[in-house]
Amino acid sequence: MTERKDIVAWTIREFRANRGRVGGPFAGAPTLLLRSRGARSGLERTTPMMYLADGPRYPVFASKAGADRNPDRYHNLLARPAATIEVGDEHIPVTATELHGPERDRHFAEQARRFPGFAGYQRKTRRVIPVVALTPATAEVSRPHSGRAVDSPGPQGLQS
Template sequence: MSTNASRPGGGWNDKVIDEFRANQGNVGGPFAGAPMILIHHRGARSGLERVNPLVYLPDGGEMVIAATKGGAPTNPDWYHNLKAHPRITAEVGTETFTVDATEITGSERDELWRRMVELRPGFADYETKTSRVFPVFRLTRVDAGA
């Protein structure tokens, strides 16, 4: 498990992560009612484990996340980490399991992004802040024997 020192975003992410774990995956404030996930990923250069809280889109038995970074002009660090090390650990509710992260492109990406905005309309505001197309990842659970 990560220490607080390895969590990007400092205190804000720490508070969200702690609230997530204390409330079986539920978080209040701007995330109230949103499906939340904690992704554990390895730094592309450092190799250190990082943890990020994210809103996800349930898609069948899979989860979809988007690298919005609040509409910043650059991708979040976790994007580069998932590209370098796509097998990660996820926490959803009280469960922790391994997933493979696959970047989705083209019309499938566009449809998943549309559904994410439908789920969380605030995501549409992020698009007004940048010309960047937000990368979208599908997280597929890995069987225990894989």
């Protein structure tokens, strides 16, 4: 397993064992698990991601640490917008929609203000880092336990 896959696997286990709270590179950051399907393979993938709370929506950022290409999960969400997120103990079916223009800019600017690493990622690349809103598909939410991830700034690290 690569170091990145090891970190992702550890973060997913930590997230689920601690009702959405994790240490390591996501310590103190609002984190969710995105469960989406591959655009071509159809295989389910689970990815920890930082998010920015926006009412019922969960904007996420396709930063790929400032790489010149968008992450695969971005392309997967555009091709297959139905997904599920885990936030704390909640399992929420969502629909992904890419944000554009002033709405995209406002969300990205707020994320970069809270977590300056995102501004650094944007400086590293010529592409505009996409922002994707994950909107609950239904009002029905599975809540096996009470509790919700804390939406507070934390240190920089592995950011999606």
